[in-house]
Amino acid sequence: SGYLVPDTDRHDRASTLSCLGTVALERFAHARAAGEGEPVLLEHLNAALRSYQQSLELTPADDHQARGAREHQLGIVYSRAGDTSQALRHYQRSSR
Numbered sequence: 233s234g235y236l237v238p239d240t241d242r243h244d245r246a247s248t249l250s251c252l253g254t255v256a257l258e259r260f261a262h263a264r265a266a267g268e269g270e271p272v273l274l275e276h277l278n279a280a281l282r283s284y285q286q287s288l289e290l291t292p293a294d295d296h297q298a299r300g301a302r303e304h305q306l307g308i309v310y311s312r313a314g315d316t317s318q319a320l321r322h323y324q325r326s327s328r
Contacts, residue, residue, distance in 0.1 A: 246290035246298070253283030253305060260312060274313075281309050300326045 260276035288302040307322035 242290045242292075246287045246302075249283045249287035249290065250302060250305065253280045253287065253309075256280035256283060257305075257309065257312070277309055277313050281306070284309060296328075300328070302326075 256276050256279035260273055260280065263272050263276055284302055284305045288299065288306070291298045291302060293299070303322045303326035307319045307326060310316075310319035310322060
């Protein structure tokens, strides 16, 4: 799987993936500040999106705090991409 966390440890895998999403989002911010082109920016946003989505998929339905945080992170990604309707949808889910 490429991770140092065992496949059976869903909690730590979800946390690791969330951290990877945060790193990708930071890379996006640095690339945008440096004036990088859209392909580079989209690469970072897509990496963040994939990591946060995978993290959310591994998070148990009854872990409302972690799921809310991950939905919020997805909202940030969509907001940075300019997709306000998707961002709003994830922000609303994060507050439930």
